[in-house]
Amino acid sequence: QAELGKPQRNCYTLPGFDFSYGLYTHRTDGGVPEAIGHWNTVKPRTALVQKMPRDFITMNRGALKAGYTTAHEFNLYYKAKDIRRKDDEYSRFKRCPPKVPADFTYGITARPCTPLFDLLQHKYKELWMEQQRALTAAQRIEKKKVKDKVCETRTTFLRKHPVPAKEESFWHLPRLEKV
Numbered sequence: 001q002a003e004l005g006k007p008q009r010n011c012y013t014l015p016g017f018d019f020s021y022g023l024y025t026h027r028t029d030g031g032v033p034e035a036i037g038h039w040n041t042v043k044p045r046t047a048l049v050q051k052m053p054r055d056f057i058t059m060n061r062g063a064l065k066a067g068y069t070t071a072h073e074f075n076l077y078y079k080a081k082d083i084r085r086k087d088d089e090y091s092r093f094k095r096c097p098p099k100v101p102a103d104f105t106y107g108i109t110a111r112p113c114t115p116l117f118d119l120l121q122h123k124y125k126e127l128w129m130e131q132q133r134a135l136t137a138a139q140r141i142e143k144k145k146v147k148d149k150v151c152e153t154r155t156t157f158l159r160k161h162p163v164p165a166k167e168e169s170f171w172h173l174p175r176l177e178k179v
Contacts, residue, residue, distance in 0.1 A: 052084040059083050 063077040118124065 052086075054078070055083045055085045 059078055059081065060074070062081060062083070063074050066077065068074055068077055
């Protein structure tokens with residue numbers, strides 16, 4: 001029972017200073033002297049033969065060819081013909097990593113650093129200015145070619161290619177056209 005007039009304690013009393021927490025395990029190895037004396041090597045485990053998952057696509061195809069249509073018939077077919085997936089070399093169930101060279105580096109290569117000497121000499125500005133000068137020179141040559149060429153108007157076109165003369169036809173009454 002709680003002491004009268006005092007709040008109830010909600011904690012446990014701790015053991016003394018000589019108490020050690022946890023479990024004590026006796027050493028099975030000999031410590032440093034035995035480790036220096038000989039190596040205990042672990043034998044590699046053989047790969048466990050993993051049961052491949054069912055190949056439902058092939059089993060469904062076979063059930064349809066056999067004429068089964070209901071879910072109950074499909075389940076009976078699955079029990080009768082348990083077809084498993086093939087363990088091919090490209091299967092996602094294989095656990096070995098791909099073979100890559102020892103010096104292979106993953107990721108994308110870093111961008112080459114900008115040459116500081118070219119920045120200090122304003123080399124990029126000079127290259128851009130040369131490109132702009134070449135572009136304006138090409139545009140001037142293009143404009144001169146356009147000025148030298150005479151623009152052709154409708155009048156000059158009709159002088160070169162006259163319209164063919166229309167054949168003169170006499171007007172007839174529509175009702176006398178077939179006569």
